[in-house]
Amino acid sequence: MLRQDHYKTSVYKTPFHERTSELNILNEWTRWKDYTVSTSYFRTDLEYFAVRNTTGVIDYTPMVKQKITGPDAAEFVNRFFTRDMNKIAVGRVGYVVWCDEAGQVLDDGTVFHVRENEYWLLCVERQLDNLGNSAVGFDVKIEEITDEVACLGVQGPTSCSILKAIGFDAIEHLKPFDIKHYDFQGQEVMVSRTGFSGDLGYEVCMPNDVALNLWDELFDKGEIYGIKPFGLDALDLVRIEAGLLVPGQDFMVAEEAIRPGSTRSPFELGLSWLVDLSKPVFNGREALLEEKKRGSRYTFVKLNINGNKPAEGAYLYNQSGKKIGNVTSAMFSPSAKANIAFATLHDPWKKGKDKIIAEIYYQKDLEWNKVMEEATIVTKPFFDPDRKRTTPAELY
């Protein structure tokens, strides 16, 4: 049991704090669940380019981590998540969503099939209640391990070289979404070729007590490969370019939604590829079948918007001036030199027929101005380099 006076530390420091606080020369921090993390270390655009050009390291320890173990683990995850989990073999990672009974997305995340009968779920919101309610009749154990496991994202073109240099042999042979365990100073660390950057990159999960040593090794060996820390602001830029959604920003998690119509089904988030309706049972299946018949209310799209004014929070209209949706994330992409956004569209928008026009407010010299800019739908990620997929990975 936590000590009764735990309230005295309302917000925790991550196991990397000693190092991140030295490097955070801007002293810019934000709260991510129980922890404080850097929003920016030295300059957001340079941190961004470290990820795109050399290697950026992000402390994502606050990510909620749940461990599911037991003889029925495989069957249980297949019942909980919408996709066919049998396809995620031991040693592989899969992107997942899961729904409430109404087929509305509770959260998204990644599932690590760590070993036979052991899965880790990494996501934004805590799921012990949802997982526990679904576990009735399954021989599984569900624990939260967020505070016991420290995590780093090591992302960017030179990331493979750096990890190899600290002793992770043959890491270049990991295919995207592969997992491999390594010994680091006598402790087991888990490395996966995953990440939130849409580029070559890895995630490293480790016991807290080797966290500082591993960080030091990375930055020591990584120096010649251009290693830099990056904060949440730069992360937001790379993840939009990569086309990755954030719960609580691009959609409302059903667990917290109060107003009807504010939640989204996987179909409405462009995630039909994560739903396998041929599975006999999973949470939300009935409702999703019904939606297939009846049609969806919303369409998620990636937009390329004319002009150079980021469309944050913009209303979207069709050619007759009817509101057809709004933007959920937006930025001017340094890599694509394009004005990009995620948006959710609804009636009376007609696919293929209607124009999409963004109402963008922006400030110059403190004056607010408005432009109406036309947007086109993009299907591929805005930034999608080959090196993201190439195996063996690029070494420098």
Next chain:
Amino acid sequence: MEKYDAIVIGAGHNGLTNAAYLAKSGLKVLVLEKNDYIGGAAVSRELHDGWTYSNCSYVCSLLRPEIYRDLNLQKHGLQVIAYGGSVTFMEDGNIFGGYSDHDVQRREIGRFSKKDADAYVRFGRDVSKQCRFIKPLLLRTPPDPTSFRPKDLDELLYLFKRLYGLGEQTIYETIRFYTMSAAEYLAEYFESDIVKAAMSGSGIIGTALGPYSPGTAYVLLHHYMGEVDGSIGSWGFARGGMGSVSKALAGALQEYDGKIITDAEVTQIQVKNGKTTGVVLANGDEYHAKNVVSNLDARRTYQDLFDPQDLSEKLLKQVDNFKFNGSSGKLNIALDGLPEFPAMGKDNPLIYADMHFIDSLERIERAYDDWKNGRWSQDPYVDMLIPTMTDPTMAPPGKHYMSVFVQYAPPKLATGEWTDKDREGFGKTVIDQIGEYSPNFKDLIVHAEIRTPQDIENEVGLTEGNIFQGELTMDQMFFNRPFPGYAQFRGPVKGFYMCGSSTHPGGGVMAAPGANAAREILYDLKRKNIVPEAENDD
């Protein structure tokens, strides 16, 4: 003899709100109050030199912000200061804290059940959904579901729209919700007994029901839907005690030239040819007006002020059947210093918060059993606060005022009426319970006001001491409050209205019944409505 457009009987906060709106509309208004102070159950009094007590109600959050703003209560001296948190002391020496920080609260729940900690999000969402449904209804008049008048049909339509606006799933949940017990409702989310006990408290405050009684889920919501500055579910102190609310309302009334007379107990409402003509006081004085509004509860109003011959047999029966079931007592204690609570540790911010000393649903239910048996609870549920931790105006610096709301105490004991000795025994039970968790508490007491339901009835006029002017159960709510057919603030005779907590939406320092009644009176008088509607929350 001066003539008035409207006379309001009772200067409770609802009477004052009602009068303020009538006066603001340009009517000549008189408020008659039996006590030599105003406020009813929203009152601050100095009973011990240097200490101000919030004698009855003690925390403020239900007060409608729309009225606060519209009547400019800030200008008339009202300040509501937010405070945070709650704490339940457990028999085994542990505590369960209610922290305002979401993550700290989750971790605190997690000390007892990790699953409950995560379920807290779902609980918060579902309660918020119910609040969203009900909040706009607080400043509206319930429709008469049997009437075909356009006004009622419009209102029914509005209601159905709201209901359907909840979404399919929530409609089912809403209907279940109104008939469930707090214990059943909480069990749909939580497994830990301490978590459930701590959260069930607001389901029984003021009501003669136990946590396992159907209907207490709603009472829980009634206490949850308050807000301070848009922060739903949080509570605040009226600076200077709850009397500041009444004082500010009186200030607004006087600004619009309304008049208040205290020490003026009304004994009769005059009726002539089915119309009200005025009132008679205990001292024989008469005041005349075509409109008479009662701030008293439904039973007092109809049984004490009307000649039964002016009322129908059916109405008299309804008055008889209206449930009060007083169940609450109160201690106001002047302290020479700050009591220590070792279980909480030093410098714990929960010293600012609500404190409770009962740690399981079972124990709360046993406390309720005592009520049924005509005894005060031997192991009571108390809602205890030290307002002077926040408010510097209520006691000398370094000294403290402690407010202790007590559940349960019956309006009448099995042994008969309350005696002075019973009152003392009741006070001792409560003081002993607190003393068990605070070793220096008893030595710090310099004065205590002990109030039984009977005292509350005698002083404030709340029948049986029921704090809501009548139980808040489904059969007495919305278009059934106080009675079917009379839920629109009107009575059986022309020109007569009700504006107290016996009317929609019920008790608590909300000012909503008073404002709602004013809207209906202005409608009958064909005057422009000036009573604000609820702000849209979407």
